[in-house]
Amino acid sequence: MSQNPSAKFTVNGQKVEYSGDPRRSLLDYLRDELSLSGTKKGCDHGQCGACTVIVDGRRVNSCLTLAIMQDGCEVTTIEGLGNPASLTALQRSFIANDGFQCGYCTPGQICSATAMIAELEKGWPSYVSADLIAVTPSDEELRERMSGNLCRCGAYSNIIAAIREVLQVTQ
Template identity: 65%
Template sequence: MSQADTGAEAPGQGGTAPLSAIELRVNGQVQRLAVDPRTSLLDALREHLRLSGTKKGCDHGQCGACTVLINDRRVNSCLTLAVMHEGDEVVTIEGLGEPGDLHPLQRAFVECDGFQCGYCTPGQICSAVGMLAEVEAGWPSHATAEVASPRIALTDEEIRERMSGNICRCAAYPNIVAAIRGIAQGGPV
């Protein structure tokens, strides 16, 4: 079917693009959407699915406030198009835990006061979940001292390096590192 058949004009020619039907699995539920093919995953989550936990910070992939997990990997949702994730498993902060049954990292952030204004917190927590999975899989970072070691030592330096894509404008970094370190070491939560 051509653009003339759909009645839509090509982008940049004063019209709108035809909508794309996609199916995502978000927080364990299948979601069917019709979106402009230029819609970022962030905007699909916030505007189409009303999942406002994922934050729009810089909208340029520089702050990490929009971090979600896609197929268990952390991704800045502002930098990827929704149509690219047909059939993928997307987990947002809303999918990690519930009131009364928080995810261990959510509890750790509360107990360690790992947030101040809270705007970056959903992205920080999603990124930390993904980061801990990367460590468990043995993926080294720039700060990993022994890349051939079967177990990566999750030092404060290692945590800071791995979380460097997530900015906290309130500077709660020491408490964020403490929360992640506590979970990594099987600490109290």
């Protein structure tokens, strides 16, 4: 019998080793084996963004990537960003701006926004960036960058307000 390949990586600062089914998604591994239920299974097809996590600083739909592919990577889920006793500025802003309603998409929204803010700080342009050198975080820019995360409740304007508050940008 052949042995399953393995992957060693970090999840929220903790070293893990995955040696299960090589077809298992990162989402299912996080939820089922690591009991990190903050990452949500929405569509399971990479269309809604509820499963967004941060892998090596980049936004990833965890339903579309395999756990075995994370060898050597650093994975951050919503549980790794903050906790009720010590929320991040973005989490506090989501609460203050009512950036959620049912809350199902919120972990993915916050992970995506966290990585998006880092992209902006690095000056990475998006599809709608008018100036490729000096990217301005306008509402249009923020909406484009967050377009991979859907909210069935329609809290989009509040999500943008929360992000804008953290960026200290007025529109």
